[in-house]
Amino acid sequence: MKLIHCADIRLNASPEMSFGQEKGEERNSEILLTFVRMVRYAARNRVNAVLITGNLFIPGDISTNVLHIVKDCITGNPGIDFLYISGRRGRDEFTEAMRPFPQNFKVLGESQESVRYEDKVVISTARRPDELDLSESDLNIVMHYGTINPQDWEDLHIDYLASGGVAALDEGALGNRGRYCYSGTLEGRSFFETGQKGFIRLDISNNTIEPVFIQAAKRMLFTIDLETESSDAQVIKEEINEKLEETEISDSDLVEVRLKGSGISKEALYDIRETFAERFYYFRLDADILAKAEETAAETVEMPESEPETEPKPEIRTYSKTFPVVREDTYGQLREAFIKVVNDSDETEEDKEEILRIGLDALGGESV
Structure with a gap:
């Protein structure tokens, strides 16, 4: 059995303020492409479920175009379950936009509390350790969002704590039995998010879980x-x-x-x-x-002697941090950037055609 653990993808968090408008728009499309490529990786490698531990989108407006691509990735792969937990309490715009939920999209803690695979693998969620009541005989994977004190999660029969909420890849032991892991982000969006970026593949066999980090980011x-x-x-x-x-x-x-x-x-x-x-x-x-x-x-700077003012002086700024205006993501802008990013990628021609088909079909665009 194989699973993928990812988190904090934030498809609607524009990086334009960090890198400028042109590069920001291109990076948005690259991050979306990396998500699509991750789903294709899951399909090719016969992954049973993708665990998204928070913040596929952040609070705020969600682009209809991007949402269509995400929905198409989910509904277009009915053999893969997409298990999701929100990165915050209260209303989650993404889960609201996904209603009615596709059969293979499961919001743990809302649509159901846990999922069982192959009789022994149980995937559940908890915000606090005292919410858990796990069977020692099961292989237990717990989805969680937020920073933890590992000692608080020991001796609870956890084999793998799939965490989100930390931008960097991080992992460690949970007592003698389990491990916790922050998968980090798929792609860095600012210089606060440096280092390796990607997702975790979990290989499960013989009652053991083997985490493998998959470098997925187009750029570091x-x-x-x-x-x-x-x-x-x-x-x-x-x-x-x-x-x-x-x-x-x-x-x-x-x-x-x-x-x-x-x-x-x-x-x-x-x-x-x-x-x-x-x-x-x-x-x-x-x-x-x-x-x-x-x-x-x-x-x-040496200033000349002042003369009588006849007109108001313009305002002089020695330096100011100015950010470009974030433009609304229209169909044409996203389509053009998406096509460019795919064509410039290292994918094979066959893969490029398939990725473009998925993206443009979801956007309602014509074929290329």
């Missing part, structure tokens, strides 16, 4: 810390390159350099930023460094 996010004593742009570039060589970073990844130093001119920082922006899919220098540089530049 990296944060590089550098403290420099130089103010020379070329020297700082060489120092950054040395740091980059210590990590396996692809030119398709997203990189942030948090630079600490003094006396670095605005021109030098812009030179550094432009050099690495040409190298990576997305590159950013720490905003505070740029702010200090621009403030310093503003303070050292």
Whole structure:
């Protein structure tokens, strides 16, 4: 028997404020594509159920177009159960939008309390340890959202605690019998979500559960810390390159350099930023460094003697963190971005055709 454990995919959480509007729209489509690819992986590998432990969507508006694709992934794979728990108490817009529930979509704690497979594998949910009453003879998987104290969940006959609510992959022991695991996110959405991203495949046989991490993200996010004593742009570039060589970073990844130093001119920082922006899919220098540089530049500019004012002076800003306006996700924008991402992916031509068929059929678009 095989299961997939994933969490915190947040298909409606726009990353545009982190990466700018154009890259943000592309990243949205890439994250949606990664979800579709995960479901295709489940179908190809004869996975029995996909466990989504919270926040497939976050609170707020849910794009009808994206919801159609998610529904199509679920209803188009009737041999796979999709077990879901919400990442919060109270109303969940996603479960409301899914009503009436497809037969293979089960909201644990709402539509039913637990699911039993092959007589011994039981999947249930609990918010607190004292809610559990598990049989010692079963192979028990518990879906949970939120941070835990592992000691509180010991000696409860848990074999695998499938947790959500933590962006990074993390796991550990639950006493002598079980393990807990945070699968992390499928894709990083900001530089607070660096590191490996993907999902957990659970291989179950002979009354044992073997977790395997599957790297699924199209791109990885990296944060590089550098403290420099130089103010020379070329020297700082060489120092950054040395740091980059210590990590396996692809030119398709997203990189942030948090630079600490003094006396670095605005021109030098812009030179550094432009050099690495040409190298990576997305590159950013720490905003505070740029702010200090621009403030310093503003303070050292020699101003001419004042003349009588004849017109109001325009407002002058040395630096401000401005975010692009998040545009409403229309059919045309999503369709165009989705097609581009699929065609640029490393999938085989056969897989590209199938993924496009799933996505465009769900969007109500014509074939490509």
